[in-house]
Amino acid sequence: MTKRRFALLVGTTAAALALAGCGNRADPGTAGRPRAASQPSLATSVLSQHGTSWAVVEMGGSAARQENFWQLFARPPGSARWLLATPAGVADNGGLVISATGPQTALTGFRPSQDLKFSPLAATANGGRAWSETGPLQPGVANVADGLAAGPAGGLLAVTGTGAETSSDRGATWTTLVSRSALAAGRAGRGCGLTGLTAAAFGSDGAPLLAGSCGRPGTVGIFEQSAGAWQRTGPRLPAALAGSDIAVLALATSGGTTTAVLAAGTGRHASLLVAWLAGRSWTLAPAFPVRGLLPTSASVWPGGAVGLVLPGGRGAVLSPPAKASTRGAWQLLTAALPAHTGTLAESQAGQPEALAASRSVLTVWQLAAAPGQAARWQRLQTVKVAIPYGSSS
Amino acid sequence: MPGMHSGLTDTNQVLVSAFKTALLHQGELALLIFTLLAIGWVASREFLRAGAVGAGMLRSQAGRVQPEPIGRRVLRIGFGVIWIFDGLLQGQPAMPAGMPSQVIAPAASSSPRWVQDVVNWGVTGWSYHPVQAATAAVWIQVGIGVWLVAASRGRWSQSAGLVSVGWGLVVWVFGESFGGIFAPGLTWLFGAPGAVLIYCVAGALIMLPIRYWQTPALGKRLLQGLGLFLVGMAVLQAWPGRGFWQGRTAHRAGTLTSMINSMVSTPQPHFLASWVAGFGHFVAGHGAAVNLFAVLALGLIGAALLSGRRRVLWPTLLCLVALCLADWVLIEDLGFFGGLGTDPNSMLPLILLAIGGYLALTRPLTAAEAPTAAVQAEPAAAAAERPARRLLDALRPVRLTRGFGAASSQLVVAAWAAAVILLGAAPMAVAQANPHADTIIAQAIDGSSASLHFRAPAFTLTDQAGRQVSLASLRGKVVLLTFLDPVCTSDCPVIAQEFRGADQAIGAAGKQVELVAVVANPLYRSTAYTRAFDRQERLTGLPNWLFLTGTLGQLRHVWRDYGIAAQILPAGGMIEHSDVAYVIDQRGYTRTELDFDPGPGTASSQSSFATELTQDAEHLLRSS
Incomplete structure (x- = not known):
């Protein structure tokens, strides 16, 4: 082979290598540090002992084809049955967020979807039998189950894509409480390395609480507005979690107790923590190892109980501490959750319920244990929903 | 729909x-x-x-x-x-x-x-x-x-x-x-x-x-x-x-x-x-x-x-x-x-x-086959x-x-x-010299427009700023009228952009054209929502854009007069309403009815519908 031909071959090879390189670029999205814990879906339950309980589940078909429709179910006080209570007038393919504002009253926010960029709001005064427009909330409510919160004095909080909004007229008008960037740039936000907001609540004293994910390991991102300034609050974590990323998955106040569900770490070392704020002191439950199986639904119930739906058909319930000196107890539900379980609730009698949605049918299952037998799920109710397929595609 | x-x-x-x-x-x-x-x-x-x-x-x-x-x-x-x-x-x-x-x-x-x-x-x-x-x-x-x-x-x-x-x-x-x-x-x-x-x-x-x-x-x-x-x-x-x-x-x-x-x-x-x-x-x-x-x-x-x-x-x-x-x-x-x-x-x-x-x-x-120099070369x-x-x-x-x-x-x-x-x-x-799409795309989606000639039904409604606006008050202008749901997730934002595109294409003559939308949602119809829609669609700066609403009774009256169906769907469905546009001349006569389902809502279809509106409006402006 002559030198010229050799050079030609080398050139060809180099060109081919360059082309091969073009076609085999690494996906930048998968490179770098592991992603923080993903948030649970919007499926959740908001229970009340003396008022209407609420549950949100996703039904229908593919979300990619806009054939999914989020449904709101209401359980009237004293009843064991769930009724469809989805507010009409807005396509809810983007999701629904609910906040109970009183025993019979609630505020629902529709998540933006397709070309709708803000959140229409609907309010009910009769347990979901009728809804009226309020709002809107612009920009739209964030994609988090605890994105709306009601305070004891009628105030409202909303987590949006850009920060937090507040309303003092039942949701008719909203003003910015704090932008995400401002909160992140403040002293409290810098201490956490705030990366995003994930929940809002009012403390038992009526002070606004915001929660988020922290970029600084071992830091809990719960912020309380006090005297016009934002301060970081939250439980003191065990030293073993000092190197773990912490994300707040849920935050809610019920019966004077604020409950926070935290995810610590990622992958095989991930664990869940629950903390309760009563008065000014936080109580932390023992860490619950989930080995990477972060919950797809997290619901905070009255008194501070927590119901979690985990991947692989598993569920867990955490009972709050009976006394201030104790730390609460995790109960991993031994019976596998029914297929398609979207969220867990609790019956009036205190038994776990699983709300499972498959296309247009919601099935409510209750965990029952006969004496001497293992607990198993019993079908309690089915609700057929007329899904408006094709109406958003 | x-x-x-x-x-x-x-x-x-x-x-x-x-x-x-x-x-x-x-x-x-x-x-x-x-x-x-x-x-x-x-x-x-x-x-x-x-x-x-x-x-x-x-x-x-x-x-x-x-x-x-x-x-x-x-x-x-x-x-x-x-x-x-x-x-x-x-x-x-x-x-x-x-x-x-x-x-x-x-x-x-x-x-x-x-x-x-x-x-x-x-x-x-x-x-x-x-x-x-x-x-x-x-x-x-x-x-x-x-x-x-x-x-x-x-x-x-x-x-x-x-x-x-x-x-x-x-x-x-x-x-x-x-x-x-x-x-x-x-x-x-x-x-x-x-x-x-x-x-x-x-x-x-x-x-x-x-x-x-x-x-x-x-x-x-x-x-x-x-x-x-x-x-x-x-x-x-x-x-x-x-x-x-x-x-x-x-x-x-x-x-x-x-x-x-x-x-x-x-x-x-x-x-x-x-x-x-x-x-x-x-x-x-x-x-x-x-x-x-x-x-x-x-x-x-x-x-x-x-x-x-x-x-x-x-x-x-x-x-x-x-x-x-x-x-x-x-x-x-x-x-x-x-x-x-x-x-x-x-x-x-x-x-x-x-x-x-x-x-x-x-x-x-x-x-022997090659062309000779005499043939190839030009005479000196x-x-x-x-x-x-x-x-x-x-x-x-x-x-x-x-x-x-x-x-x-x-x-x-x-x-x-x-x-x-x-x-x-x-x-x-x-064709490439024209930056706007041909109307044939709109016609392919919805068919040809219908030529009409009857007095447009009167209405008085409230605009996004809270002012009362009647159709009669717009006399002397060409009115492009449609019906939109302010919380619609698909068609209505596209139609709004088609109207916006028409306004841009009409240019300076837009002063003689009023773009009017009437709310087509019986449940979400407050001016707070029409204003939110305007902000979302960047329509707030259009001086000739009106998004009108009213009481449910007023709206139902207008819907009936213009043949608009607005049906509430259960379980998270959006309001199902007619997608239609009317072109009303300067004397208050309805001259064209366009089926206005925007179809796929692509850039070409949006431009095509906008061109259709533009042509109708310009035709009326020229003939006035």
Whole structure:
């Protein structure tokens, strides 16, 4: 082979290598540090002992084809049955967020979807039998189950894509409480390395609480507005979690107790923590190892109980501490959750319920244990929903 | 109805019918041009024969016929036929609507963002003017093909090569996304670096002056270039981590298997599908062996061509032809099936190129066949003349008539082919000068508008600022009226943008046009929501935009008067309401009713609906 031909071959090879390189670029999205814990879906339950309980589940078909429709179910006080209570007038393919504002009253926010960029709001005064427009909330409510919160004095909080909004007229008008960037740039936000907001609540004293994910390991991102300034609050974590990323998955106040569900770490070392704020002191439950199986639904119930739906058909319930000196107890539900379980609730009698949605049918299952037998799920109710397929595609 | 998109199918009857009509009309024009040329040519020849000078020119022309190198002839006629075939494929009824979505966009989908941005420019051009673009593609490609076949020598023939290169590059960039050379999975087996790039190479060779074909050097370099390319493709094929060594992995088919499977799924004759499917099954089971064969075959053929040794060229050429044919049938699946095939893919052009190169190397023009210097060179006296004077002289009617009459029949056909190209390109060029899409897209989605003439039902409602607005108060202006749901997730934002587009197109005359929307949601109808919608759609800055609402009773009254249905759907469905627009003249008369379902809501359909509104409004403004 002559030198010229050799050079030609080398050139060809180099060109081919360059082309091969073009076609085999690494996906930048998968490179770098592991992603923080993903948030649970919007499926959740908001229970009340003396008022209407609420549950949100996703039904229908593919979300990619806009054939999914989020449904709101209401359980009237004293009843064991769930009724469809989805507010009409807005396509809810983007999701629904609910906040109970009183025993019979609630505020629902529709998540933006397709070309709708803000959140229409609907309010009910009769347990979901009728809804009226309020709002809107612009920009739209964030994609988090605890994105709306009601305070004891009628105030409202909303987590949006850009920060937090507040309303003092039942949701008719909203003003910015704090932008995400401002909160992140403040002293409290810098201490956490705030990366995003994930929940809002009012403390038992009526002070606004915001929660988020922290970029600084071992830091809990719960912020309380006090005297016009934002301060970081939250439980003191065990030293073993000092190197773990912490994300707040849920935050809610019920019966004077604020409950926070935290995810610590990622992958095989991930664990869940629950903390309760009563008065000014936080109580932390023992860490619950989930080995990477972060919950797809997290619901905070009255008194501070927590119901979690985990991947692989598993569920867990955490009972709050009976006394201030104790730390609460995790109960991993031994019976596998029914297929398609979207969220867990609790019956009036205190038994776990699983709300499972498959296309247009919601099935409510209750965990029952006969004496001497293992607990198993019993079908309690089915609700057929007329899904408006094709109406958003 | 929102959420009930009619869409725009490839076989939409309005578009197909318009395409066929345009082809027919342009075909008639092409025939007319041919007839006129033929008559003119025959008449010119008769005129020449009548005179002594002319008769001499005819005799001179007859004696001046020069042979064409066989390699060039193969390329010229071969690629001419392929261009004609491609042009006929462009005549498939689904081309106007299907070309951007079924051919161009999928080809670009795996390429980098900048490639997609470039290609998107072409997609926009086609999808805004689908009928003109589709007919242009037919006539340009048929014209290039006929021109190549007809013009065998001289500048006309070289010009055919130049046009072939120019149009080929357009097709390669916009139609083939640079032949996919920037996309992962690039492989010779599937047509890299793009069939049309091979057309361009052939066109460039045809452009070359004949003297380049008089020695074997051209053929040698062409074959060496081809060999270099094949060696490069072999290296690329062998490159690990690209999925070609695996017929099937634990979770999915290998790269080649999935490519073949995608070809099998396209519409085609059963026997062909079974062959390709059978080969796909074989590849799935023996991926490494098939890839090894491909790498070795490409590498060895490439190296043999690169070596330039004459005694190995003939068997190498046979191997290349066999490999290309096998690939063309078993992997490329002949290339032109699948509903919207635009060419027979890369293997036939590659075979032609290789044969052309081989013939150029082994059978160049002999010294006896080569044109003499006397014929080639211009008379020294003529060359010394000033160009401007020469041009003026050449344009004299007598000279033109003589020149035309002295032309060969092949040249006349070539001239007709050039006219056919202009015939196709001109309407497309004119259309491209218009930045707004044709109304035919809107008509394809919703049908034609209805002309009306009755007094528009009166109403008084509240605008987004809380002011009372009556239709009567808008007298003296053209009113474009529609009905929108402020919390609609699909159609209404698109319609709002179509109105906004119309306002932009109307321009300064927009002061005489009022854009009016009435709320079409019985549950979300407060001014807080109309204002939120305006902010979302960036309509707050439009002084002539009104989004009107009222009590439920008021709105129901207006809906009834204008035939609007607004139905509440349960379980998270959006309000189902009529998508309609009315054009109301300056005297308060409804003049046009447009079915205004925005269909797919693409840039072209939005622009098309906006154009429809604009034309109606401008018509009323002109006639006032």
